Each structure stands twice: as structure tokens, then as C-alpha cells.
Amino acid sequence: MKAIPQFLKKLSKLFEQLHKPQFLGVVAGVQLVILLLLWFTWPKAPITLTFVVPAPESQHWSRLIQDFQAQNPDIQIQLVEGAYTTNEVEAIYTSALQTGSSIYDLIYLDIIWTPKFAAAGWLSNLSDHVSSNDLAPFLIDDIEAGRYQGALYRIPFRTDVGMLYYRKDLLQQIGELAPSTFAELVQVSQQLQQQQQVRWGYVWQGQQYEGLVAMFAEVLAGYGGFWINPEIGEVGLDQAPAIQAVEFLRDTLQLGISPAETTTYDEEESFEKFQQGEVAFLRNWPYIWPRVEAMKTLQGKVGIKPMVHAPGYRSAACKGGWGLGIARNAKHPEAAWRAIQFFTSAESQRRFVLQSGYLPTRRDLFIDPAIAQKYPHFPSLLQVLEHPVLRPSIPQYDQASQILQRHLSAALTGQSSAAATMQAAAKETRRLLAKSY
Incomplete structure (x- = not known):
């Protein structure tokens, strides 16, 4: 027991010595090391990504979000349920993006919005994130609908056709x-x-x-x-x-x-x-x-x-559909890209389709055995989607x-x-x- 007071006494003398001018550099170095250790080991609050979806499909997103967060515990998804029509959801995004707000890292885009949003400088160019092989499994028109002036701004999540x-x-x-x-x-x-x-x-x-x-x-x-x-x-x-x-x-x-x-x-x-x-x-x-x-x-x-x-x-048949992009002024673009990769993957689309009945944007899923069994009309829809009516892609x-x-x-x-x-x-x-x- 006598050893403890003696140790503390010696430690106190050491700190007195370190505070002398000739040891100030050592003290600063020790403090820096301690701060770095705290930075890398101290638990950090998860990043939050927020985006808006139309009300009819919001209920189908909960399972996907839970799966994503389980695999990415450093990222939380905050889903904002929009109104029923595409016009009203667009208004929510537009009011934020045109004022420079960074509330939305992810942008859930209707197929007709890409030219307007890209021309306004509201979206990040995703061209360097993907290769032609990455895009090959998707329906061609859904990929092209995400381009503006040769650059890619939107990765398709679900498609639609009247x-x-x-x-x-x-x-x-x-x-x-x-x-x-x-x-x-x-x-x-x-x-x-x-x-x-x-x-x-x-x-x-x-x-x-x-x-x-x-x-x-x-x-x-x-x-x-x-x-x-x-x-x-x-x-x-x-x-x-x-x-x-x-x-x-x-x-x-x-x-x-x-x-x-x-x-x-x-x-x-x-x-x-x-x-x-x-x-x-x-x-x-x-x-x-x-x-x-x-x-x-x-x-x-x-x-x-x-x-x-x-x-x-x-x-x-008029072409519809939605996809995901990243806001130009996003606070967490790397996290947003991880979310896009997850949500637009084959497995995520498969789960979403089986639960909701919405159409996938990956061609192979239209003839997936489980999907075709539940929705026998899907294979024929793929033929319709090969020649859809496209609304004009203009700003x-x-x-x-x-x-x-x-x-x-x-x-x-x-x-x-x-x-x-x-x-x-x-x-x-x-x-x-x-x-x-």
C-alpha cells in the first residue's frame, strides 16, 4: 500500500519536470498522440442520409433500409415520406436544392427530372463511379434517362410502364x-x-x-x-x-x-x-x-x-421509373454512393420487387423464378419495356x-x-x- 503514494509522488515530479521549457516539445507530442488515439478509438455518431420518396412506396423501403443499416452501422437512413404525386415530391427537392441546402445527400429522381436537375447543377456526376460492365445488366432506357450531356447522374432503382x-x-x-x-x-x-x-x-x-x-x-x-x-x-x-x-x-x-x-x-x-x-x-x-x-x-x-x-x-407504353443520385453539395457523398450501390444491387431490387410489385431495372429479374412465379406477367412486360414511349429529355x-x-x-x-x-x-x-x- 505504501508503494502507491510513492508512485504518485514520483509521477507528480515527472510532470513537474516535463513542464519545464526544455520538455515542452515532448509534452506537445504526447498530447498529440493522445488526441489521435481518442479520434480513432472514440465511438462516432453514425452519418445520417436523408431522402424523399412518394408516399405509396414508402412502406416498402423499411426492410431495405434495415438491411442496409445492419451492414453499414456507421450510416443511418432517414426516409421522408413525400406526397402522392411526382410533382409534389419534386417540389420538396427543388425548394431545398435551389437554395443550396444540403439536407438531402441522396436524391430519389423521377425519370423525367435528370435534365432539369443536372442542368441546374444540383447533381454530382457519377460517371467515374461505374464502368460499362456495371451498367450492362440494367435496361438501356433507364440508364440513358440518367444521362445529361454525356454524363451519368442517376442510377436506376425501379422502372415503370403504363x-x-x-x-x-x-x-x-x-x-x-x-x-x-x-x-x-x-x-x-x-x-x-x-x-x-x-x-x-x-x-x-x-x-x-x-x-x-x-x-x-x-x-x-x-x-x-x-x-x-x-x-x-x-x-x-x-x-x-x-x-x-x-x-x-x-x-x-x-x-x-x-x-x-x-x-x-x-x-x-x-x-x-x-x-x-x-x-x-x-x-x-x-x-x-x-x-x-x-x-x-x-x-x-x-x-x-x-x-x-x-x-x-x-x-x-409510357416509360416511368425512379433512380438515385447524389446532391452536388452533399455532406457525405461517399456514404451516399455506398447507399446507391446497395439499393440498386440485384439482391435489393429483388427483395423490393417481391414485396411491392414494382418493376426492377435489371433485365434478369424479370425472369427470376421467384419473381415470375409471383408475377406471371413480368416476362411479357420486359418485351414492352424494350420499346417504350419516352417523354422528352430536355431541361x-x-x-x-x-x-x-x-x-x-x-x-x-x-x-x-x-x-x-x-x-x-x-x-x-x-x-x-x-x-x-
Whole structure:
């Protein structure tokens, strides 16, 4: 016991000696070593990455996030549940990014945002992070949608494509096949209505928002038309196919095939009509398929196929989808890239698809045995995704979409004729693009 006081006494004398001028350098060195040891050994708080996703899919992210955090304990993911529409989620990101805020390291990007966000300088160039071999398993259009002026800004996570759902049980009762043309869709709808099999023939997304544009792009291409050629800036909205496309949609309303309220429907509201058993045909995205099959009243009674078209043309399915990018001013870009690698991997996409019914962006997953067993229509969707309708990849996409939405809404609600509406839309769109081409 006497040894302890003696040791302390000697230690005290040592520190007195070290504080003499000739030993100050030694003291500083010891302090530096201690600080470095504390820096490398002291437990650090995890990095937090925050990003926003649309509300309908937020519930499906929890398992992926848990798996990621288990493998990466130094990174926490904070998921912000956005509103239902892509427009509102975009507004959340835009309001932060245009003010220089670094709240979002990860950016969950709709397929149509890349040119705008990249041109504004809001995204990091990911080209050096991946090789051509890394990108080879993905759908080509999903990769190309992540490029702007040759640089890659977005890695695809899930894809999407507009499809036509139909009541195959009702068609069998009247001896009809699923329609292939616009005229057949009208004819079969009226036949089912006359036999009081359904109240409505066809519902779609007619609300003034981005979903209206995606739906219209399919009808437009089904008549052989186009919206904007992004290569040369040509506008096709005042050509005959565009006018025919508007007239078809107006006819479904005026003939009573579609309810008048269709002009206020988004994806969820149109699906609600279909799931109530009141409708024979529905235009929507593949993500609703698991919900259809989960309903006892519809299970086994619904088919899914590409959109109808005009004679002489082919079915057109609008390309959708989401991917991940890194904010230009991200606080933790290395951690964000680790998250992107994990979430866009084959295994993560496989889990997400099996749980949610959303489409993967890796081609092999469409024929994965477990996925194909649960979703038998996936292999055929891969064929549809080989030739989708692409919305124009231009920095002014938001403005161009707003123009088209506004004029389409006017035509569909009877405020102006189809021809006058599309001529005005084409003129305004050309003015928007004039400085860029």
C-alpha cells in the first residue's frame, strides 16, 4: 500500500519536470498522440442520409433500409415520406436544392427530372463511379434517362410502364377478346354497358398533373404521333395524330364510356373505380397488380396488356421509373454512393420487387423464378419495356409538361376544341424551346 503514494509522488515530479521549457516539445507530442488515439478509438455518431420518396412506396423501403443499416452501422437512413404525386415530391427537392441546402445527400429522381436537375447543377456526376460492365445488366432506357450531356447522374432503382388492365371474366361472358384498337375498346365498353355488366367502360388519369401527360403520351403514340423530338426541338402537338388522340379521350367522356369525373382522377382515384367493380378497363401502372390480386372480388378476373392503338400502329407504353443520385453539395457523398450501390444491387431490387410489385431495372429479374412465379406477367412486360414511349429529355421539361397539361385539361373539360387546343399548345411549346434549338 505504501508503494502507491510513492508512485504518485514520483509521477507528480515527472510532470513537474516535463513542464519545464526544455520538455515542452515532448509534452506537445504526447498530447498529440493522445488526441489521435481518442479520434480513432472514440465511438462516432453514425452519418445520417436523408431522402424523399412518394408516399405509396414508402412502406416498402423499411426492410431495405434495415438491411442496409445492419451492414453499414456507421450510416443511418432517414426516409421522408413525400406526397402522392411526382410533382409534389419534386417540389420538396427543388425548394431545398435551389437554395443550396444540403439536407438531402441522396436524391430519389423521377425519370423525367435528370435534365432539369443536372442542368441546374444540383447533381454530382457519377460517371467515374461505374464502368460499362456495371451498367450492362440494367435496361438501356433507364440508364440513358440518367444521362445529361454525356454524363451519368442517376442510377436506376425501379422502372415503370403504363399498361391496360381489363376484366377478362366479363369479356369471356360476352365472347370477346381483349381489345387491341381504340375503336375496339369503345365498342366492347359500350357492349358491356348495354348488358349492364359494368357501369363504366374505361377509366384513366385525367387530372391536370404529370399523370395526365404520361397517359396522353401513350394515346398520342398509339395514333402515330409525337410530342417533342428532343434532338431537334420539333413539336408535333398540332399534327393530325395529336388531335385524334385528344378527340378519342373526349369521345370516351361524351359517350359515357368514362365518367365525367375522370378529368379529376389520378392513379389512385381511377384505381378505386376499378376495384369497386364498376369498370371494365383501366389505364394504370404495374404497381397496382398485387392490390388487384389481393382482392377476393377481382382475384383471377383481371388481365393486363399493352395499351390499345390505332390500326396500322403499335401499342405504346409510357416509360416511368425512379433512380438515385447524389446532391452536388452533399455532406457525405461517399456514404451516399455506398447507399446507391446497395439499393440498386440485384439482391435489393429483388427483395423490393417481391414485396411491392414494382418493376426492377435489371433485365434478369424479370425472369427470376421467384419473381415470375409471383408475377406471371413480368416476362411479357420486359418485351414492352424494350420499346417504350419516352417523354422528352430536355431541361425545360417542367414548363413543357405544364403547357401540355393546361391545354389538355381545357380540351377535355370542353373549354375549347381539340384542334384549337393542340394548335395553341404547339405554339406555346415552340416559343419555350426557341432559345435552345
